[in-house]
Amino acid sequence: MPNFLIVECGVDNTPLESALLEGGSETVSIQYGPSFIAQVKEIRPDAVIFNLESPSEALLADLLALSRQAPLPVIMFAADGSNATIHKAIQSEITSYEVNGLDGNRLPGIIQVALVRFKHQQTLKQALQEAKIQLEDRKQIDRAKAILINTRNFTENEAYHTLRKLAMDRNITLGQMARNVIAMAELLK
The missing domain is CATH 3.40.50.2300 (Response regulator)
Known part of the structure; x- marks a missing residue:
């Protein structure tokens, strides 16, 4: 009800x-x-x-x-x-x-349409938020790879696999590991 x-x-x-x-x-x-x-x-x-x-x-x-x-x-x-x-x-x-x-x-129909529309809008907002997070993570991963390439002479593939392994070992996302690498590089400058 x-x-x-x-x-x-x-x-x-x-x-x-x-x-x-x-x-x-x-x-x-x-x-x-x-x-x-x-x-x-x-x-x-x-x-x-x-x-x-x-x-x-x-x-x-x-x-x-x-x-x-x-x-x-x-x-x-x-x-x-x-x-x-x-x-x-x-x-x-x-x-x-x-x-x-x-x-x-008309009230029941108006309410039903509004409720369905609201759920649809919330789904779209959530998908947009997830896409923004993925895009930001992608930028951070690329930046962290560049740091590893420049400081450790890794290839792009080696840099990616190193980030991935570090993330898995620490049970965090690849995006979070990339942010950690960036923060450490800025700390060591």
């Missing part, structure tokens, strides 16, 4: 709460305020839902901070359909921004 956090922002949320309860979901409501991020972390909902006229700059900043600290799907129903507001909302990593879209019949 999904658990949704409804954030009160001065708009009547009775239709939203009714539609969620009819769908078998649990809901918790809080008022938006300075302790918003702490409350979300404490409640740990499956998704956060807003129904408001227009998101404030402070709210969008808090949502961006939340997405970096404790990523969650955020669904926002808003009356403000201006391009600037939509752009700012998307930059704040809101999963779904629905303009004048709070309709009880």
